Amino acid sequence: MEVIGHGFIARHLAALAAPGAEAAPDDRHPDVTVIAAGVSSTRVCAEPEFRREADLVAAVAERCRAEGRTVVFLSTASAALYGGGDGTGREESPPAPVSAYGRHKAAVEGLVADSGARWVVLRLSHLIGHGQHAEQLLPALTRQIESGSVTVYRGAYRDVLDVEHFVALTDRILAAGVRDEIVNVASGVAEPVERIVDGIERRLGVTARRTFVDAPANSAPVSVAKLRGIVPGLDGFGFGPAYLPRLLDRYVRPTSAAPVPRQASSVRAWTLT
Numbered sequence: 001m002e003v004i005g006h007g008f009i010a011r012h013l014a015a016l017a018a019p020g021a022e023a024a025p026d027d028r029h030p031d032v033t034v035i036a037a038g039v040s041s042t043r044v045c046a047e048p049e050f051r052r053e054a055d056l057v058a059a060v061a062e063r064c065r066a067e068g069r070t071v072v073f074l075s076t077a078s079a080a081l082y083g084g085g086d087g088t089g090r091e092e093s094p095p096a097p098v099s100a101y102g103r104h105k106a107a108v109e110g111l112v113a114d115s116g117a118r119w120v121v122l123r124l125s126h127l128i129g130h131g132q133h134a135e136q137l138l139p140a141l142t143r144q145i146e147s148g149s150v151t152v153y154r155g156a157y158r159d160v161l162d163v164e165h166f167v168a169l170t171d172r173i174l175a176a177g178v179r180d181e182i183v184n185v186a187s188g189v190a191e192p193v194e195r196i197v198d199g200i201e202r203r204l205g206v207t208a209r210r211t212f213v214d215a216p217a218n219s220a221p222v223s224v225a226k227l228r229g230i231v232p233g234l235d236g237f238g239f240g241p242a243y244l245p246r247l248l249d250r251y252v253r254p255t256s257a258a259p260v261p262r263q264a265s266s267v268r269a270w271t272l273t
Contacts, residue, residue: 005037061115077123125186129163153215188224
C-alpha cells in the first residue's frame with residue numbers, strides 16, 4: 001500500500017505497508033494508494049485549503065488511473081455530511097452537507113468517482129488514538145476540562161472509533177475486493193458529547209465548569225449495515241455501550257503527559273507543488 005501523507009492517520013496506516021509487520025507481512029495491498037492528507041477538521045472553511053486538497057486528490061487519482069491502481073479517499077461520516085439528510089447515515093442516501101467542510105468532502109468524493117481510476121471512499125467517524133492533533137475531539141475536550149472550563153453543544157453526538165480499529169477495518173474492506181463504492185467506517189453508536197465529557201472528567205479526577213451552547217439536534221447514528229456485510233465478525237470489535245468507556249480508559253491522559261513514543265514508519269510524504 002502507498003500512503004500519501006504524514007499525519008495522524010497516515011502514521012497508523014503505515015502498519016499495512018511496513019514490511020515485516022506482524023499483522024501485515026510484506027505489503028498488504030500493493031495496488032492501492034490511500035490519500036491520508038488534506039482537510040481533517042470539520043471547523044475548516046478556508047477555500048484555499050479546500051482547493052489544495054481537491055488538487056492533490058485530482059492529481060493522485062489521475063496517476064492511479066494511468067498506473068492501474070486503486071485510489072482510496074478518506075471522507076467524513078460526520079454530521080457535516082449527513083446532518084441535513086434523512087437521519088439514517090446510509091451511504092446510498094444522497095449526501096446532505098450542512099457546512100462548507102461537508103460540501104467540500106461531498107464534492108471531492110464525486111471527483112474521485114469520476115476520475116476513471118478504481119476507487120474507494122471511506123467515510124470516517126471521529127477517530128481516537130495516540131498521536132492525534134491537539135484540535136481533534138478527545139485531546140481538545142481533555143485540554144478544556146483540564147483548564148477548568150469546557151464548552152458543550154446541546155444535542156451534539158459523536159460516533160467515535162479507535163484508530164487501530166479503523167486500520168483493521170480498512171485492511172478487511174480492501175482485502176474483500178471492495179472497489180468503486182462508498183463505505184462508512186464507524187462504530188455505529190451515536191454518543192452524547194456530554195457522556196464523553198463525563199468520562200474524561202472521571203478519568204482525570206477533574207470537574208470542569210460547563211458552558212452550554214445550543215446546536216441543531218443530530219442523534220442519528222452512522223449506519224454500519226454495509227460495513228457489517230463486508231466485514232464478517234464486526235461484533236468482535238466490541239462496538240456498543242461499553243465501547244466508549246474502553247476507549248477513554250485507553251486514551252485519556254493529561255495533556256502534559258510525555259508523548260507516546262512512535263516507531264519509525266515507511267509512510268511516504270507526498271505534497272503537490
